[in-house]
Amino acid sequence: MKNLLRLLKEGSRSALWASIMNAVIAVIKAITFFITGNVAMFAEMMHSIGDTANQFFVYVGSALSKKAPTDRFPGGFARLINLVLLGAVLIVGILAYETVKEGINHILAPPESGEWFYLNISVLGIAAILEAYVLFKAMKEITEDIGDNIKGFKIVTKSFKYIDRAKPATKLVFLEDLVATGGAIIAMLSVILGTFTPLIAAEGYASVIIGLMLFFVVGRVFLDNAAGVLGVADEDMERKIGEVVYDHQHVRDIQELIVFKEGAELHVELKIELDPNMSVAEADDIRDDIEARILQVKDVTDVIIEFDEDDETQTWNNPVSQE
Known part of the structure; x- marks a missing residue:
């Protein structure tokens, strides 16, 4: 038990923070769904629940990958994080599919807009802020791995520049929360457009865009970690x-x-x-x-x-x- 706790302390901080924040966001969205009955909010709730589980598995995998070699596994467990991330992207892929499917359903049969507008906007705004906080933590972790003493807005620019040099778990959190933050902003805009303009299917289009962004994350993370499992040259x-x-x-x-x-x-x-x-x-x-x-x-x-x-x-x- 002591060895397990020691390993967990060495797990990816960004993945742990992302899991905690997404759990908070999932609870907020769940409460909003039970109040409003909004189908789109239900989809967002499921998305956050999936992200919570996904990033928690990544955190555990990043910790266990630091386990010392044993007689049975003399090569160590470093590649375990790559295997965990390959499994994690399956969850993201399912979420992406469900998000696109839900968006197409909304486009074909747009729901009534306007009801509970301020509650939906508030929840999405809070989600965007929390996701942005986790994204910034991942950016900071990327710059810390580089070894330079980077501060201020340079953390943002340098994190995009050196994303390919980030640790696998940090890269996944960065990409997922980049999509989540951007997705929350897109969702807010779609709610506004669907309420105050004739484009009542805006939320459906937003859902499709977010789903396609998630598919990009799936492809990028899968290719990176498939190479990592094989042992890629640096x-x-x-x-x-x-x-x-x-x-x-x-x-x-x-x-x-x-x-x-x-x-x-x-x-x-x-x-x-x-x-x-x-x-x-x-x-x-x-x-x-x-x-x-x-x-x-x-x-x-x-x-x-x-x-x-x-x-x-x-x-x-x-x-x-x-x-």
């Missing part, structure tokens, strides 16, 4: 670590360098060339020094280093210094 980190290794005074060349992701962890395999006249003891000291330098890079968990003698043919082109 070219940005290869350039960064290559720079660290090549700067070592005793490294003549880098023959091979592979950095691949397992969940949020990075694994490095390296083959370098040294002076052929160097002793085994000297080479061993160099190995320890290079390994220590690489392990200082964020999220790197293990390093495998091989040596070869200098063949006087340059292989590594040091791409970072050329940028």
Whole structure:
């Protein structure tokens, strides 16, 4: 039990916050539905309930992925988060389908608009604010992972720029709450249009748009995590670590360098060339020094280093210094 609690403390904070906030939003929408009987609000309630369960599973998965290797699973559990997210996108896909279907039903048979207008607008406004808060938390977590001390509005711009470098759980929360925040705003506009203009089917069109946005999230997250399950190479980190290794005074060349992701962890395999006249003891000291330098890079968990003698043919082109 103590080990489980320790692992849960290491779970994705953004996923936990998103789950809590969506639970609050689901309760608010449920109360509104029981008061108004509005079918669209029922769909929104189910959407929030689904998001709550989805992001809670992501939080648990991100925590369990940090479990230490065992005799049965010597490779560790880092890729568990990718498997959990592949399951999570199935929930999002079902939500997307139901959202589009409900929107088409509203377009074909628009319900009466205007009743309980202020209550519906208030609930959607509160939902938009809470979703935006969770979205900002995810943005902040993305910028913190980069390692820069980013503050203010730059957190928003930098989070969009570095979304591909975010941890899998954080990326899912970011994308889901980006859609949720935008969807709440679109839903508010549709309620206004449906009440005060002849476009009484506006809520249906809004529902279809939100559903299509959710399908985009499904596709993006599925492709990212399918690659993560297989162990995808990280070219940005290869350039960064290559720079660290090549700067070592005793490294003549880098023959091979592979950095691949397992969940949020990075694994490095390296083959370098040294002076052929160097002793085994000297080479061993160099190995320890290079390994220590690489392990200082964020999220790197293990390093495998091989040596070869200098063949006087340059292989590594040091791409970072050329940028």
